[in-house]
Amino acid sequence: MSPREIVSLIDFRYITDAVTPEEALEILTRAEEGKKERLQEALESRAVPAYTTSAGWLGYGQDKMRGLLRETLSKGYKHFKLKVGGNLEQDKERLSIAREIIGFDKGNVLMVDANQVWSVPEAIEYMKELKEFKPWFIEEPTSPDDGMMALFSLSRVWGSENANTILQCSATKLFARPSNRTILASPRAKCARTASCSSNSWPLVQSTYVKLMPAVSAV
Numbered sequence: 001m002s003p004r005e006i007v008s009l010i011d012f013r014y015i016t017d018a019v020t021p022e023e024a025l026e027i028l029t030r031a032e033e034g035k036k037e038r039l040q041e042a043l044e045s046r047a048v049p050a051y052t053t054s055a056g057w058l059g060y061g062q063d064k065m066r067g068l069l070r071e072t073l074s075k076g077y078k079h080f081k082l083k084v085g086g087n088l089e090q091d092k093e094r095l096s097i098a099r100e101i102i103g104f105d106k107g108n109v110l111m112v113d114a115n116q117v118w119s120v121p122e123a124i125e126y127m128k129e130l131k132e133f134k135p136w137f138i139e140e141p142t143s144p145d146d147g148m149m150a151l152f153s154l155s156r157v158w159g160s161e162n163a164n165t166i167l168q169c170s171a172t173k174l175f176a177r178p179s180n181r182t183i184l185a186s187p188r189a190k191c192a193r194t195a196s197c198s199s200n201s202w203p204l205v206q207s208t209y210v211k212l213m214p215a216v217s218a219v
Helices: 003-008 021-030 035-043 062-074 088-102 120-133 148-155 171-176 178-185
Strands: 079-083 109-113 137-139 164-169 189-199 202-212
Touching (some): 088 120
Antiparallel strands (some): 189 202
């Protein structure tokens, strides 16, 4: 589709304070340069780096974790996500194994996901304990209902460390609620990712993830 066709499909009612149709058209028009090459990268499965959670599920033994980490590392993966929040000592052991395999300074990225298991104070204390493993982000540390200030509090736990907290909510809630929408204008909003799926005849934007970087000048 052309940039104008793409813009015509977007409902701008909730986002004009962030981007107008005219601005979106300008952005997409500029992005036409190099589009052919980017499409070719997509066809060759090189356009978007993928992460793997294959070794990250709770309950896996040490040998299975090591085997899966080595397997995915050998396939070229550089981003690895582990579930956390079941037991602190076990999580430390699992993250130690992950860092043993992928290293700290080999260009590989470690991420963790708590699936909303904690309250805000619990998340802060728990992630202080995992700071030594240098996770790039903690996904869903608390319920989305805890709000934006909760996530800002969590993002300050690491100070200047390269770590993020993630908000997950429906895309419509993110843009429709002013308190949430303002996150997109925050200097700590590093990037956003939408997860999509479809069911028979209707598409669904399942969730939007916004990574909040610590409030440091380098960001």
